[in-house]
Amino acid sequence: MLWLSPWLRTLTRVQVDALRAAGHTALVVTTDQHYEKVTARPDERVLDPAIKDPRTLPALARVTAEARRFAPDVVVSELMHDPRWLPMTRLAPLVQVVHDDRPHGADEERPWYRDAVLDHQTRAAAAVVAPSAHVAAVLSARFGRRVDVVPLTSDVPESDLPPVPVPAAERRDVVLLGRMSPYKNVDVALRAWAAHTASPSYAGDRLLLLGDGPLDRMALPEHVEWRRERFTYADVLPVLARAKASLAHYRLATQSGVQVLSMQLGIPTVVSDSGGLPEFAPPDLPPLGIDDVEGLTAVLGKLADPVTAAGLGASAREHYGRHFSADLAASAWTEVFTRMGRR
Structure with a gap:
């Protein structure tokens, strides 16, 4: 061919x-x-x-x-x-x-x-x-x-992955990865994150925005870090692999390479109900409405527990292996x- x-x-x-x-x-x-x-x-x-x-x-x-x-x-x-x-x-x-x-x-x-x-x-x-x-x-x-x-x-070979899935004791932070464009629904993510960090379930994690792009600079809530630059996989994979969650809760989507990569790494991946994202989601972490700040806040609270995050991450990796x-x-x-x- x-x-x-x-x-x-x-x-x-x-x-x-x-x-x-x-x-x-x-x-x-x-x-x-x-x-x-x-x-x-x-x-x-x-x-x-x-x-x-x-x-x-x-x-x-x-x-x-x-x-x-x-x-x-x-x-x-x-x-x-x-x-x-x-x-x-x-x-x-x-x-x-x-x-x-x-x-x-x-x-x-x-x-x-x-x-x-x-x-x-x-x-x-x-x-x-x-x-x-x-x-x-x-x-x-x-x-x-x-x-x-x-x-x-995924566009990353299995041989290039860090050791996965990462155990519960090493899990920290939530990651929103990729080119920061309006369709990434960052505003909804920030509103949910602010509500989460003010709740009893907050466990001291950060929300990491990893990537550059045309999105205008914005006021970030506490415990949010935007690393506004282009990354290689060597830079990103170790950070993503130990995350408690990956956000692909997009406003407009077809399917998502970030969603697939995150599942491959054993990361619970929170998606919206836009486009093809629900097709790829494992059944134990169903998609949310694109404007469902309350629902996203609740999921972030659930995944703040590292044992829960590790369990759902292992399930995500198994789902990836069976389907993608x-x-x-x-x-x-x-x-x-x-x-x-x-x-």
């Missing part, structure tokens, strides 16, 4: 490695746009994404020629909206991967030509894949075609490829 993934390089690596373990071979075409900076692997070809710079064309031509010689049986295109890459999508039957049914906010609006490239692939592809039933249903209605679901797995592991994603991908081969 030829996998075109200019944005989600780390997720592509995890999925390709699982597929390779299942007997597939792969060539990956990607870029350096992912915030996690990594060294190119032998199976990766890294292109410059500067669409208007003619100096990028010779490398693109070389990679396109190599992809043609590779002679893939299938091409997977994931968040690829560079029209210069379209010839590679025609080298074999195309699987178009669509992660979101709409932008999360104005800062995610794309130029018209990028949407045109994405929509063209969605209409022309032999198969379309989404990471959640929620997105699949929206796309199926919009484009009038079948959309398969390959559940979102890389091996399970590879099995779902193989089913898609097999069905395409029968057409």
Whole structure:
């Protein structure tokens, strides 16, 4: 398979490695746009994404020629909206991967030509894949075609995790991780946190906001720390792994890589009822309404107890293993490829 993934390089690596373990071979075409900076692997070809710079064309031509010689049986295109890459999508039957049914906010609006490239692939592809039933249903209605679901797995390999799950005695703090945008529902989280810290259940933890982004600076309640910068996984994983809870209580969501990563690490993950988040949530920590400050305050109080947090965290990791592991994603991908081969 030829996998075109200019944005989600780390997720592509995890999925390709699982597929390779299942007997597939792969060539990956990607870029350096992912915030996690990594060294190119032998199976990766890294292109410059500067669409208007003619100096990028010779490398693109070389990679396109190599992809043609590779002679893939299938091409997977994931968040690829560079029209210069379209010839590679025609080298074999195309699987178009669509992660979101709409932008999360104005800062995610794309130029018209990028949407045109994405929509063209969605209409022309032999198969379309989404990471959640929620997105699949929206796309199926919009484009009038079948959309398969390959559940979102974590983009961190199991071998890169710190020791997990962390025992109760080492649990502390609550984490809200990622790019701080309005859709993250930070205002509701801060109101619930202020109510929690004023309650008898407060156990001295901090709410850690980890990430930069377009969200305006705001007055923070006591016991809140905003580390406003971009982080590598090496920085974030040890902090997240020992948290009592992770917040993915978003105002607008499709599915969440933070939710999946947190479950993989054995962290109870509090989500809203927006989009596909409820699909991924374990049954012992049900989703909350997006404006349910009282409900979120009550959950924070419950998870302030480290024994409760550790127990629900272990359950979250088991839930991840049963439903969202890389091996399970590879099995779902193989089913898609097999069905395409029968057409």
